[in-house]
Amino acid sequence: MTPPRQRPADRPARERRRASHSIEAVLGAAVELLDESGEPALTIRGLASRLGTGVGSVYWYVSGRDDLLDRAVDHVLGGVLAEIERHPRTGDPVDELRRMAVTLFDAVVDRPWLGSRFMRGIDAEGNSLRLYEELGRQLLRLDLTPLQRFHAVTAVLGVVVSAAADLGQEPPQAVVDGLVEREEFLGRFAATWRALDPGEYPFLHDIVDAFDGHDDKQQFLAALDLTLTGLRQLAGQGPEAP
Amino acid sequence: MTPPRQRPADRPARERRRASHSIEAVLGAAVELLDESGEPALTIRGLASRLGTGVGSVYWYVSGRDDLLDRAVDHVLGGVLAEIERHPRTGDPVDELRRMAVTLFDAVVDRPWLGSRFMRGIDAEGNSLRLYEELGRQLLRLDLTPLQRFHAVTAVLGVVVSAAADLGQEPPQAVVDGLVEREEFLGRFAATWRALDPGEYPFLHDIVDAFDGHDDKQQFLAALDLTLTGLRQLAGQGPEAP
DNA sequence: TCTAGTATCGAACCAGGTTCGATAATCCGT
DNA sequence: ACGGATTATCGAACCTGGTTCGATACTAGA
Secondary structure, three states: OOOOOOOOOOOOOOOOOOOOOOHHHHHHHHHHHHHHHOHHHOOHHHHHHHHOOOHHHHHHHOOOHHHHHHHHHHHHHHHHHHHHHHOOOOOOHHHHHHHHHHHHHHHHHHOHHHOOHHHOOOOOOOHHHHHHHHHHHHHOOOOOOHHHHHHHHHHHHHHHHHHHHHHHHOOOOOOOOOOHHHHHHHHHHHHHHHOOOOOOOHHHHHHHHHHOOOOHHHHHHHHHHHHHHHHHHHHHOOOOOO | OOOOOOOOOOOOOOOOOOOOOOHHHHHHHHHHHHHHHOHHHOOHHHHHHHHOOOHHHHHHHOOOHHHHHHHHHHHHHHHHHHHHHHOOOOOOHHHHHHHHHHHHHHHHHHOHHHOOHHHOOOOOOOHHHHHHHHHHHHHOOOOOOHHHHHHHHHHHHHHHHHHHHHHHHOOOOOOOOOOHHHHHHHHHHHHHHHOOOOOOOHHHHHHHHHHOOOOHHHHHHHHHHHHHHHHHHHHHOOOOOO
């Protein structure tokens, strides 16, 4: 059905001839739109109009919306990677891993539209892959099997991904509003839970106070530390462990 | 801009008068479509035509596509919940937790379209919330603070969510095809990695063999066990731990 | 100058979500 | 049994947004 596609979309990114665009300009504008109003706000038409061009031109630089999103992600991942590489290497590999994961998490907090897309790029050379390598490299210093290393990196990234998934759904559109929004949002949950039968929902009643007004970052850190604790134990008992 | 919406969409689900539809029929057909061809294949028009009705009728039962998806998720979650509750309670709470998470994961493997949507329902009574309660209840038997319990459940669910995110993006459309597809898919990754400079990508080269042909379930279990190990340690040293 | 490749553009196509008013079927009070 | 009120059904029409395609420049080299 679909012909093999022979669109450009991966030009050598040479400098623009006419006074017009460039892949960098396109990506920059895309990131702007994403930062301003989130993923659904990035439309080809909107992007074209921001660039002062026609929709057709956008398709010269990217092969479609999906490709655009992927490139935008890779684009900002470059900055994250740079920040990760800036820090000096301390001693403990697990501490390193932790610091990197936190940096990544912070980036996702700033740009919720990164969502869980930020790990889709590991099939080709790019910042996703470099990030993956960077994370995993820390594990080379641990006494583990390759399979265990692979699983460990996946697990650590998984913590970030799931936190990102959480983040991505919380604020319906209350980004622009003040700070009351979040409290209200959480409050609605809490109110619902408190209204439930304590006999049927003992756990919910146990945690509702902790949940109300909880901090996403602490929640993330808790999950991360659980995983890292497990990892430390695994590394401590050597690779012959299951 | 958007008027407050006063559509029905939450009728008491009384029995159909005419020989026609019902919310169950709608949800059933929706789940069929989702199972057959994944989330993007669920269109209002497609659903209506499968039901032998008009698009307008669908909107009598659900308030929109998003609501439809949420209800479909809740629908199948009922089955998962039943399966989880079927098993007898063994002794160890962490083992319980583990078994439940695995059951949930298996459900996601069967229905990748559950994606990370399956935990969106905790703001209202429903199977999502009951699942959450069920998971968390196991933790009541552990010596933890409510905040730690909250964090722990989030962490465990996070492992499932991130695994679901992985699953949801792997097979482009090779669902119907035989079993060669997956090998090929992974093989492409592996080939790319092996072609990279070992000096620049030592980690990737270390794990590429483990990655090639890896099993998603084992990957999930490894991440889960890392988290559960951390949890056991946390519970072992009591609630006054950080 | 001629030609091929590089870019730009926007009209037009198409899929799919959502709205809305017409209409039928049913229920209930009188 | 009758007549409004309620419950449901239906699909044409609207609208947003991704994608295609052919026309048209503009540039560099032969």
